[in-house]
Amino acid sequence: MTPANPNDGSADGKNPQIALVPLTAAFASVASALHAKGFDDAWDEDAIIRLLDVPGAFGILAYRPGDAAKNAEDQPLGFVLMQTVLDEAEINTITVDPDARRMGVGRALLDAVTDRLQECGVNRILLEVAVDNDGAIALYRQNGFSEVGRRKGYYARAGGRKVDALVLERLI
Ligand SMILES: CC(C)(COP(=O)(O)OP(=O)(O)OC[C@H]1O[C@@H](n2cnc3c(N)ncnc32)[C@H](O)[C@@H]1OP(=O)(O)O)[C@@H](O)C(=O)NCCC(=O)NCCS
Numbered sequence: 001m002t003p004a005n006p007n008d009g010s011a012d013g014k015n016p017q018i019a020l021v022p023l024t025a026a027f028a029s030v031a032s033a034l035h036a037k038g039f040d041d042a043w044d045e046d047a048i049i050r051l052l053d054v055p056g057a058f059g060i061l062a063y064r065p066g067d068a069a070k071n072a073e074d075q076p077l078g079f080v081l082m083q084t085v086l087d088e089a090e091i092n093t094i095t096v097d098p099d100a101r102r103m104g105v106g107r108a109l110l111d112a113v114t115d116r117l118q119e120c121g122v123n124r125i126l127l128e129v130a131v132d133n134d135g136a137i138a139l140y141r142q143n144g145f146s147e148v149g150r151r152k153g154y155y156a157r158a159g160g161r162k163v164d165a166l167v168l169e170r171l172i
Contacts, residue, residue, distance in 0.1 A: 018108050023059025023079050025049045030076045031061065038095030040158070048081070051092060056084040060112050062096075062105050075100075080109040082117075089117050091127040094136075106139045114172055123172055128165040130155050137166065145170040 023031060028045040036042035043051075051057055059081040066072040078096030082089050091113075096105045117125065128151065129136050145168040153162035 015104050015108065017064050018062050018077065018103075018105055019065050019074075020108065020112050021061050021063070023052065023061040023081065025052055027061050027079075028052075031059070031079050031081075034076055034079055034095055034097055035093065037098055039093075043093070051081055051083075054083060057092075058082055058084075058116070060109055060116075062109055064100075078105045078109060080113055082113055084117065084120065084122055087122050088124045088126065089113075089122045091125065101135075107143065110139070110143045114170075118172055125170045125172060127168050128154060129168060131164045131166055137168075140168050140170075143170065 021027075025048075028048045031048050032043060032045045035048070052059060059079055061079045062077040064075040064077055066074045076097065077100040078094070080094040081092040083092050084090075094106060094109060096109075114125070125145070126148075127140065127145070129140065131137075131150075147166050148169040149167035151165040151167065154165035155163040157163055
């Protein structure tokens with residue numbers, strides 16, 4: 001994996017262990033494997049390619065660069081998949097490998113999409129998150145998102161249990 005531009009080599013200038021590249025169809029299997037670690041209803045490669053194919057869609061993949069001297073390969077860390085429509089964007093999904101959580105990867109992905117969206121003239125980001133997903137809600141709140149709605153029974157859990165979704169918004 002090669003960073004798209006030199007500035008992407010360090011996600012936020014603070015953590016040189018996190019590099020970012022555009023998520024293209026070539027990385028669909030990597031993204032699918034990451035998704036399976038984050039969600040029960042994992043998306044396969046085809047689903048990821050289809051979502052990336054929609055006009056206005058884009059994704060960013062985070063990885064830890066390998067050390068060639070030690071023959072260590074790049075390690076995928078997480079990814080985010082976005083959908084833009086005119087001046088709004090939605091987070092389709094964001095996930096970080098369980099072994100790489102609480103290291104700033106999620107924040108780095110959100111920072112990167114925000115930069116890109118601002119360049120494209122997008123001024124509003126929306127997302128849905130399950131009310132019981134405390135970690136994700138904490139990440140979003142910490143990144144300036146606030147609640148603008150609630151969808152009753154939006155997510156179906158094992159055993160048929162329904163869970164509400166919060167609709168969060170961030171103006172950028
Ligand atoms: C939600 C998720 C993407 C967060 O990724 P992450 O890389 O661990 O997040 P970061 O390390 O960048 O966290 C940034 C801040 O968000 C908050 N945060 C993130 N995860 C948290 C958790 N589990 N509990 C409490 N706060 C959390 C903290 O404020 C954290 O800063 P700190 O570590 O300095 O305290 C990750 O937990 C994940 O992949 N979950 C499974 C998939 C998922 O639920 N995706 C969201 C669907 S809507």
